[in-house]
Amino acid sequence: MLPLLLASSSAYRRELLARLRLPFTWASPDIDERRLADEPATQLVQRLARQKAxxxxxxxxxxxxxxxDQVAVLGEQIIGKPHTFERACEQLLESSGQQVTFLTGLALLNTxxxxxxxxxxxxxxxxxxxSRERVERYVRAEQPLDCAGxxxxxxxxxxxxxxxxxxxxTSLIGLPLIRLVDMLTREGVAVP
Structure with missing residues (x-):
């Protein structure tokens, strides 16, 4: 089996990948994650996942x-990582009572x-x-400033x-393990 490398600095993704009980290493890719003009969300996450690999x-x-790579989509709007307390509160209040779709792009590159x-x-x-009070309590407790949505x-x-x-x-957390196992199987990797 070829060695597995996770192209991510995300602790969440490392924890998820560890569930498969396969040895792996990780490294942080340096790419421009900006959205291209008029790029649909699905194409954005697929492009970024591939570029990271x-x-x-x-x-x-x-x-x-x-x-x-992952984005959250509310209506037609892509919701990124908030980075600040106030923006996190705003995102959650905008999402209140709404459906939010998380799109997770996944790429497996055999070098x-x-x-x-x-x-x-x-x-x-x-x-x-x-409510604003509930949202603020949540953001203070979880500090989800590096999480889409x-x-x-x-x-x-x-x-x-x-x-x-x-x-x-698991796609909601940022690494869809069911789909990843399918991809690894196609590459001849025997997942325990």
Whole structure:
């Protein structure tokens, strides 16, 4: 089996990948993550996932490199990472009572063959009606400033959901393991 490399600095993605009990290393890719003009959200996350994997290919020949990227979409608007307390509160209040779709792009690049599998896994949550007080309490407690849509589904963020719908709940956290296992299997990797 070729060595696995996760092209991410995200602790959340490392924790998810560790669930598969496969040895892997990780490195942070340096790419421009800005959206192209009029680029649809699905294409954006697929492009960025692929670019993250490709950014590490030169220094990691004979590897399987996993790239992933995620955005949240509210209506037609892409919601990114808030980075500030106030922006996190604004995002959550805008999402109150609404459906938010999380799109997670996934790429698996085999640097030995040059083959790259790319996909996008959607996951939709319906948010509860949220008061400003509840939102501020949540943001203070979780500090979801580096999370698309301003919440951590693996923590208290789940308390903000009315319901969820999708085929792979791990995609909500940022690395769709069900789809990744399919891709790894196509590359001949035996997942325990």
């Amino acid at each position: 490709e950014a590490l290919a030169e220094d990691h020949r004979q590897h399987l490199i996993i790239g992933s 030995a063959t040059g083959q790259c599998q790319v996909d996008c896994v959607p996951f939709t949550v319906t948010m509860r009606e949220l 301003s919440f951590k589904a693996e923590g208290l963020g789940v308390s903000l959901f009315q319901s969820t719908h999708g085929c792979d709940s």
